[in-house]
Amino acid sequence: MKRNTWQREAVRTALGTQMGFVSAQDLHSNLKGTGSQIGLATVYRALGDLATEGEADSLQSPEGESLYRACSTGHHHHLICRGCGLAVEIEADDVEQWAKSVAALHGFSQAEHVVDVFGYCSACVPAVG
Amino acid sequence: MKRNTWQREAVRTALGTQMGFVSAQDLHSNLKGTGSQIGLATVYRALGDLATEGEADSLQSPEGESLYRACSTGHHHHLICRGCGLAVEIEADDVEQWAKSVAALHGFSQAEHVVDVFGYCSACVPAVG
DNA sequence: GGCTTATTGATAATGATTGTCAAAAGCGAT
DNA sequence: ATCGCTTTTGACAATCATTATCAATAAGCC
Ligand SMILES: [Zn+2]
Ligand SMILES: [Zn+2]
Ligand SMILES: [Zn+2]
Ligand SMILES: [Zn+2]
Numbered sequence A, B: 001m002k003r004n005t006w007q008r009e010a011v012r013t014a015l016g017t018q019m020g021f022v023s024a025q026d027l028h029s030n031l032k033g034t035g036s037q038i039g040l041a042t043v044y045r046a047l048g049d050l051a052t053e054g055e056a057d058s059l060q061s062p063e064g065e066s067l068y069r070a071c072s073t074g075h076h077h078h079l080i081c082r083g084c085g086l087a088v089e090i091e092a093d094d095v096e097q098w099a100k101s102v103a104a105l106h107g108f109s110q111a112e113h114v115v116d117v118f119g120y121c122s123a124c125v126p127a128v129g
Numbered sequence C: 001g002g003c004t005t006a007t008t009g010a011t012a013a014t015g016a017t018t019g020t021c022a023a024a025a026g027c028g029a030t
Numbered sequence D: 001a002t003c004g005c006t007t008t009t010g011a012c013a014a015t016c017a018t019t020a021t022c023a024a025t026a027a028g029c030c
Helices: A006-017 A024-033 A040-053 A093-105 B006-017 B024-033 B040-052 B093-105
Strands: A056-060 A066-070 A077-081 A087-090 A109-120 B056-060 B066-070 B077-081 B087-090 B109-120
Touching: A006 A024, A006 A040, A006 A066, A024 A040, A024 A066, A040 A056, A040 A066, A056 A077, A093 A109, A093 B093, A093 B109, A109 B093, B006 B024, B006 B040, B006 B066, B024 B040, B024 B066, B040 B056, B040 B066, B093 B109
Parallel strands: A077 A109, B077 B109
Antiparallel strands: A056 A066, A077 A087, A109 B109, B056 B066, B077 B087
16 A cells, blocks of 8 residues: 655645756755755655656656656646746647557557657746857 | 768668667667677767767657667658667658747747657557557 | 554665777878 | 878766665554
8 A cells, every 4th residue: 555655745745836847856956955854766756656646747858867747637748948947738639630640650559659849938048048 | 170980980880770769888789799899989979970960860768768760861750669669750840830839939949849659560569469 | 552564765786878088090281 | 101180989987867775764554
């Protein structure tokens, strides 16, 4: 049976306060910054669990880091700021249809897709040029 | 000025013989297996260069590894078999336009996108059910 | 309160990728 | 072909995210 620990809840709520995607390392730093004594490994485990249970959405940054975000809604994609992590949820039925049809067209089954857009939001663009 | 070395060519041709995406580590193993004495760091550098110059296409596996594939055409995406690594190049102007417009719509700059479809090809589907 | 067992967390281990830098090799000029 | 300058190489160390260990802790149940 899975137990309720303050660590799990801490990660859950910390994720909720984030406005965008964050890495496990970042979230751990944030938690430590607020006085929490939670361990890094626990943050990794909690995030992994949340993602598995569908309470969090995960993706990989272009640099290869795993990023997480609280998310309870259904299938959708994200427009993510490389600077501050801000994530805008985007839906695109066109893309969904396209993915489905291109897979079928080539005889592929059990098709899933990865569709994410990365850039710099209007607030971060001045900081990078 | 960039120089021509047998190492670069070795990586280029080794990539060409692959039917799907491969990691730098795998390609290095393959090269070593055929008697080449090329160094691992050189394989990483060569693949990075090829990707930058547009001669190779790169993406990240779900596990976070960087994968490469020979590719001489312009910007496109892939339909990738989880079973055998087979990759079909796909183009979708619709998706390109969508990515561009959704970024602009939200004030994002320097937008890049990750668009890949994963599934099982017709040859691999029987093996997984 | 105790028992049982999942969970935690400090730390070590892993594994991909990058940095270092002296030695080797490419290329243009001689 | 040789010289000289500059890029490239490669063995090795360093980095960095993530995972594995495993003894200590603490949920949940009686
Ligand atoms: Zn931003
Ligand atoms: Zn979708
Ligand atoms: Zn296949
Ligand atoms: Zn595209």
